[in-house]
Every structure is written in structure tokens, then in C-alpha cells.
Amino acid sequence: MKASFQATSLLILFFLQLPNHLIVSRRLTKPQPTPTPWPKQFHALLYMNLSSTHLQLSDLWYDWPKGRNVNIFQKQLDVVLYDIEWNNGTSFYYTVGEDAQCSVVDFGVGIPRPDFLDGAQYLGRVVTDGFLCDLWEKIDFIWYYEDVITKRPVRWDFFDGISSHVMTWEVDAVLPDSVVQAPEYCFTKIVDRNLFSA
Ligand SMILES: *[C@@H]1O[C@H](CO)[C@@H](O)[C@H](O)[C@H]1NC(C)=O
Ligand SMILES: *[C@@H]1O[C@H](CO)[C@@H](O)[C@H](O)[C@H]1NC(C)=O
Numbered sequence: 001m002k003a004s005f006q007a008t009s010l011l012i013l014f015f016l017q018l019p020n021h022l023i024v025s026r027r028l029t030k031p032q033p034t035p036t037p038w039p040k041q042f043h044a045l046l047y048m049n050l051s052s053t054h055l056q057l058s059d060l061w062y063d064w065p066k067g068r069n070v071n072i073f074q075k076q077l078d079v080v081l082y083d084i085e086w087n088n089g090t091s092f093y094y095t096v097g098e099d100a101q102c103s104v105v106d107f108g109v110g111i112p113r114p115d116f117l118d119g120a121q122y123l124g125r126v127v128t129d130g131f132l133c134d135l136w137e138k139i140d141f142i143w144y145y146e147d148v149i150t151k152r153p154v155r156w157d158f159f160d161g162i163s164s165h166v167m168t169w170e171v172d173a174v175l176p177d178s179v180v181q182a183p184e185y186c187f188t189k190i191v192d193r194n195l196f197s198a
Contacts, residue, residue: 033134035117035144036151040064043173044153044166048073051161058164061175062111069111070180084180087111092182102186117144128155129165 039062046058059072067087074080084092087110094102120136126145127133131154133145145155157163 032122034122035120035134035136035146037117038062038064038112038114039171040114041066041172041174043168043170043175045168047165047167049163049165061173063174064111064114066174066177067111068180070175084182085111092186094183094186096183100183100185102183104182104186117142120144 041063042061044060044062046060048056048058050056055076057074059070061068061070061072063069069085071083071085072080073083079095082092082094082096085107089106089108089110091105091107092102093105094100117136117138120138120142123135123137123143125132125148126135128135128145131145132148133154134148136144136146138144141159143157144153146152147154152169153166155163155165
């Protein structure tokens, strides 16, 4: 349980960067849909059901040009946890306010590329969350549901049981730099890593 939150993040970062030739290719009889690449910059509000069945909201701010992926998690009836991931492999996890905590982790890999779903295997059409979606799976790691009409993602699930449901999807939205500046105590204080477990 301890540090499992970070372990999950590491796996996500790792698997999404595997080269596509590792994907089992199938002989296709007709052209199949491919996932729409992520916009270079977007903001999404996610409703997440964790493997523990605890719930959280996430403000996801993906920014490929700036080389950062930000999740601001509102844990149900609990803390707000900032997760600032940089393309150089460093991630900052911190809370603010009373009893603020911070943990700095070097994952050694960067954020997902906009085309991280390239090479995913098409599984067909399904209805999820009330939307007709195309569904892909990549290396038994992520199941990705995209609206057939609008091509927006509706949901993605990770192998470990975490599911994310896309509530808003704002292409080109950018988080101000001031929000992602890690607080001073990230560089000075010893942390309680328990805080950051899923
Ligand atoms: C969360 O996921 C679990 C396991 O799939 C499911 O049983 C539960 O109903 C879900 N809870 C919510 C609120 O979606
Ligand atoms: C990665 O980039 C962030 C943001 O610019 C910086 O705070 C961090 O120290 C960098 N990490 C390394 C290992 O250079």
C-alpha cells in the first residue's frame, strides 16, 4: 500500500513510452479506427474511481510544449494533492496549507507523448458512460474509450483497476506557470511518504 500511488504513476509513465514495435500486430481485413492523438495542450476534469474504490476528482492539465503533465487531485472528503510531472522525469507531489507535505520523485522517464496510443489494438464499439465509443487496448495496460462522433476521450482504465471518466475536455487550455511552481518546502523538508499512497 505504501507508495503505491507513486508506483502506479511510474508504471503509467513507463508503459506509455514503450516503443510500438512491442505491440502484437494483427492482420487486418479492413481499415480499423485509430485513436485520435492527444492535443498538445488541454485541460480535462476527470472523475476517478481508484483501485481501492475511493473516489477523486482530477484537474488534468496536459502540456506537451511546456513538457509537463499536471494532476490536481481532490480526494473525496480529504486533501487536495498536486502532482506536477515534468518531461525530464522529475515529479513533485505536494499538498498546501496546514501540515503541508511534499515528495519529489525522479521517475527517469518523461510524460506521455501526444501519440502514446499509437499501435493500440482496436477492440470494437461499446457504449460506456452512455456514449457510443471506439475502444482500444494497449499492452494490457490501458483501455481507452473515444466517442465515435466527437473523437473526444470518454474514459480510460488502467490495468490496476483505476478508471478515469472525462467530464470536461478543453482543447488548448493552458495552466498558468505560477500554479506549477513547487513550494519551497519541497526543497527543504523531510516528507511523510504515507500521505502519497493510493
Ligand atoms: C468503482 O469501481 C468499483 C469496481 O469496479 C465498482 O464496484 C464501484 O461501483 C465503482 N464506484 C463508483 C462510485 O463508480
Ligand atoms: C526537471 O524540471 C523541473 C522544472 O523545471 C525542475 O524543477 C527539476 O529540478 C528538473 N529535474 C532535473 C533532474 O533536472
